[in-house]
Amino acid sequence: MNLWTPDAYTKAWNFAADAHWGQRVPGTERPYINHLGNVAMEVMRAIAATPTVQQPDLAVQCALLHDTIEDTAVTYERVASEFGSEVAAGVLALSKDLGLPKEERMADSLERIRQQPGEVWMVKLADRISNLQEPPRHWRQEKIRRYRAEAEMILEALGEANEWLAGRLRDKIVAYEVYGET
Ligand code: NI
Numbered sequence: 001m002n003l004w005t006p007d008a009y010t011k012a013w014n015f016a017a018d019a020h021w022g023q024r025v026p027g028t029e030r031p032y033i034n035h036l037g038n039v040a041m042e043v044m045r046a047i048a049a050t051p052t053v054q055q056p057d058l059a060v061q062c063a064l065l066h067d068t069i070e071d072t073a074v075t076y077e078r079v080a081s082e083f084g085s086e087v088a089a090g091v092l093a094l095s096k097d098l099g100l101p102k103e104e105r106m107a108d109s110l111e112r113i114r115q116q117p118g119e120v121w122m123v124k125l126a127d128r129i130s131n132l133q134e135p136p137r138h139w140r141q142e143k144i145r146r147y148r149a150e151a152e153m154i155l156e157a158l159g160e161a162n163e164w165l166a167g168r169l170r171d172k173i174v175a176y177e178v179y180g181e182t
Helices: 006-019 033-049 056-065 076-083 085-093 102-113 118-131 141-161 163-180
Strands: none
Touching: 006 033, 006 056, 006 076, 033 056, 033 118, 033 163, 056 076, 056 085, 056 118, 076 085, 085 102, 085 118, 102 118, 102 141, 118 141, 118 163, 141 163
16 A cells, blocks of 8 residues: 655645645634644545555645645646646646636636546545535525536536545535525
Protein backbone atom coordinates (compact mmCIF):
# COMPACT_ATOMS: atom_id res chain seq x y z
CA MET A 1 0.00 0.00 0.00
CA ASN A 2 1.23 3.49 -0.85
CA LEU A 3 0.89 5.86 2.07
CA TRP A 4 1.57 9.56 2.37
CA THR A 5 4.91 10.98 3.56
CA PRO A 6 4.69 12.77 6.93
CA ASP A 7 7.18 15.46 5.86
CA ALA A 8 5.14 16.23 2.72
CA TYR A 9 2.03 16.57 4.88
CA THR A 10 3.75 18.84 7.39
CA LYS A 11 5.16 21.13 4.72
CA ALA A 12 1.74 21.63 3.10
CA TRP A 13 -0.01 21.96 6.49
CA ASN A 14 2.36 24.72 7.62
CA PHE A 15 2.12 26.51 4.28
CA ALA A 16 -1.69 26.40 4.39
CA ALA A 17 -1.78 27.57 8.02
CA ASP A 18 0.27 30.65 7.09
CA ALA A 19 -1.69 31.33 3.87
CA HIS A 20 -5.10 31.15 5.59
CA TRP A 21 -3.94 32.94 8.75
CA GLY A 22 -6.82 34.90 10.33
CA GLN A 23 -9.55 33.32 8.15
CA ARG A 24 -12.45 31.46 9.78
CA VAL A 25 -14.59 28.54 8.66
CA PRO A 26 -17.73 30.34 7.35
CA GLY A 27 -20.47 30.56 9.97
CA THR A 28 -18.13 29.52 12.81
CA GLU A 29 -15.34 30.86 15.01
CA ARG A 30 -13.04 28.01 13.98
CA PRO A 31 -9.79 28.81 12.20
CA TYR A 32 -9.90 27.95 8.51
CA ILE A 33 -7.16 25.34 8.88
CA ASN A 34 -9.84 23.22 10.58
CA HIS A 35 -11.55 22.74 7.22
CA LEU A 36 -8.28 21.79 5.56
CA GLY A 37 -7.46 19.27 8.28
CA ASN A 38 -10.88 17.68 7.80
CA VAL A 39 -10.49 17.41 4.04
CA ALA A 40 -7.00 15.93 4.38
CA MET A 41 -8.29 13.45 6.97
CA GLU A 42 -11.04 12.26 4.60
CA VAL A 43 -8.50 11.83 1.81
CA MET A 44 -6.09 9.94 4.07
CA ARG A 45 -8.84 7.62 5.25
CA ALA A 46 -9.73 6.91 1.62
CA ILE A 47 -6.07 6.28 0.74
CA ALA A 48 -5.87 3.75 3.58
CA ALA A 49 -8.99 2.04 2.17
CA THR A 50 -7.73 2.07 -1.42
CA PRO A 51 -4.43 0.25 -2.10
CA THR A 52 -4.54 1.32 -5.77
CA VAL A 53 -4.01 5.03 -5.09
CA GLN A 54 -0.71 5.76 -6.83
CA GLN A 55 0.25 9.21 -5.53
CA PRO A 56 -0.91 9.67 -1.95
CA ASP A 57 1.28 12.74 -1.42
CA LEU A 58 -0.36 14.45 -4.40
CA ALA A 59 -3.78 13.80 -2.87
CA VAL A 60 -2.80 14.91 0.63
CA GLN A 61 -0.94 18.03 -0.46
CA CYS A 62 -3.74 19.09 -2.80
CA ALA A 63 -6.20 18.53 0.06
CA LEU A 64 -4.27 20.86 2.37
CA LEU A 65 -3.63 23.47 -0.32
CA HIS A 66 -6.92 23.27 -2.24
CA ASP A 67 -8.20 26.71 -1.21
CA THR A 68 -4.93 28.65 -1.28
CA ILE A 69 -5.17 29.96 -4.85
CA GLU A 70 -8.91 30.67 -4.60
CA ASP A 71 -9.02 32.27 -1.16
CA THR A 72 -5.59 33.72 -0.36
CA ALA A 73 -2.86 35.83 -1.96
CA VAL A 74 -0.92 32.66 -2.88
CA THR A 75 -0.43 32.25 -6.64
CA TYR A 76 -0.18 29.20 -8.89
CA GLU A 77 3.51 30.05 -9.42
CA ARG A 78 4.18 30.08 -5.69
CA VAL A 79 2.51 26.68 -5.18
CA ALA A 80 4.44 25.32 -8.16
CA SER A 81 7.79 26.53 -6.82
CA GLU A 82 7.12 25.11 -3.33
CA PHE A 83 5.33 21.86 -4.20
CA GLY A 84 5.91 21.18 -7.90
CA SER A 85 3.80 21.59 -11.01
CA GLU A 86 1.54 18.56 -10.44
CA VAL A 87 0.33 19.80 -7.06
CA ALA A 88 -0.04 23.34 -8.44
CA ALA A 89 -2.08 22.10 -11.42
CA GLY A 90 -4.32 20.14 -9.04
CA VAL A 91 -4.87 23.12 -6.77
CA LEU A 92 -5.61 25.34 -9.77
CA ALA A 93 -8.22 22.88 -11.08
CA LEU A 94 -9.79 22.83 -7.60
CA SER A 95 -10.06 26.65 -7.68
CA LYS A 96 -13.17 28.31 -9.05
CA ASP A 97 -12.61 30.71 -11.94
CA LEU A 98 -13.91 33.93 -10.41
CA GLY A 99 -14.03 35.50 -13.85
CA LEU A 100 -16.99 33.29 -14.79
CA PRO A 101 -20.64 33.90 -13.83
CA LYS A 102 -21.33 32.29 -10.45
CA GLU A 103 -23.65 29.59 -11.78
CA GLU A 104 -21.04 28.34 -14.27
CA ARG A 105 -18.12 28.04 -11.84
CA MET A 106 -18.78 24.56 -10.45
CA ALA A 107 -19.33 22.88 -13.82
CA ASP A 108 -16.19 24.56 -15.15
CA SER A 109 -14.11 23.45 -12.16
CA LEU A 110 -15.43 19.88 -12.38
CA GLU A 111 -14.47 19.75 -16.03
CA ARG A 112 -10.93 20.91 -15.21
CA ILE A 113 -10.66 18.49 -12.27
CA ARG A 114 -11.62 15.64 -14.61
CA GLN A 115 -8.51 16.41 -16.66
CA GLN A 116 -6.34 15.86 -13.56
CA PRO A 117 -5.19 12.58 -11.96
CA GLY A 118 -7.74 10.73 -9.79
CA GLU A 119 -5.96 11.95 -6.65
CA VAL A 120 -7.27 15.46 -7.43
CA TRP A 121 -10.81 14.16 -7.94
CA MET A 122 -10.56 12.62 -4.48
CA VAL A 123 -9.89 16.03 -2.94
CA LYS A 124 -13.08 17.52 -4.39
CA LEU A 125 -15.13 14.59 -3.08
CA ALA A 126 -13.51 14.97 0.35
CA ASP A 127 -14.05 18.74 0.30
CA ARG A 128 -17.78 18.36 -0.21
CA ILE A 129 -18.01 15.57 2.39
CA SER A 130 -16.41 17.94 4.88
CA ASN A 131 -18.73 20.79 3.82
CA LEU A 132 -21.92 18.76 4.31
CA GLN A 133 -21.84 19.25 8.04
CA GLU A 134 -24.56 21.42 9.57
CA PRO A 135 -24.88 24.51 7.31
CA PRO A 136 -24.17 28.02 8.66
CA ARG A 137 -27.22 29.49 10.40
CA HIS A 138 -27.57 32.39 8.00
CA TRP A 139 -28.04 30.12 4.97
CA ARG A 140 -31.53 30.19 3.48
CA GLN A 141 -33.47 27.12 2.41
CA GLU A 142 -32.81 27.74 -1.24
CA LYS A 143 -29.06 27.95 -0.73
CA ILE A 144 -29.10 24.73 1.29
CA ARG A 145 -31.04 22.94 -1.44
CA ARG A 146 -28.74 24.27 -4.12
CA TYR A 147 -25.69 23.17 -2.12
CA ARG A 148 -27.11 19.68 -1.85
CA ALA A 149 -27.89 19.55 -5.59
CA GLU A 150 -24.34 20.69 -6.27
CA ALA A 151 -23.04 17.86 -4.09
CA GLU A 152 -24.98 15.41 -6.27
CA MET A 153 -23.36 16.95 -9.31
CA ILE A 154 -19.90 16.47 -7.76
CA LEU A 155 -20.68 12.84 -6.89
CA GLU A 156 -21.91 12.18 -10.41
CA ALA A 157 -18.89 13.82 -12.07
CA LEU A 158 -16.12 12.47 -9.83
CA GLY A 159 -17.47 9.55 -7.81
CA GLU A 160 -15.80 6.93 -9.97
CA ALA A 161 -12.38 8.09 -8.72
CA ASN A 162 -12.77 6.51 -5.30
CA GLU A 163 -15.34 4.08 -4.00
CA TRP A 164 -14.76 4.92 -0.34
CA LEU A 165 -15.27 8.66 -0.80
CA ALA A 166 -18.18 8.20 -3.20
CA GLY A 167 -20.00 6.06 -0.63
CA ARG A 168 -19.31 8.52 2.12
CA LEU A 169 -20.46 11.50 0.04
CA ARG A 170 -23.64 9.62 -0.89
CA ASP A 171 -24.38 9.10 2.82
CA LYS A 172 -23.70 12.77 3.60
CA ILE A 173 -26.04 13.92 0.82
CA VAL A 174 -28.83 11.78 2.23
CA ALA A 175 -28.19 13.00 5.77
CA TYR A 176 -28.06 16.65 4.61
CA GLU A 177 -31.66 16.47 3.50
CA VAL A 178 -32.78 17.17 7.04
CA TYR A 179 -31.39 20.74 6.84
CA GLY A 180 -33.35 21.50 3.68
CA GLU A 181 -36.67 20.77 5.37
CA THR A 182 -36.67 22.78 8.57
NI1 NI B 1 -12.69 23.60 0.66
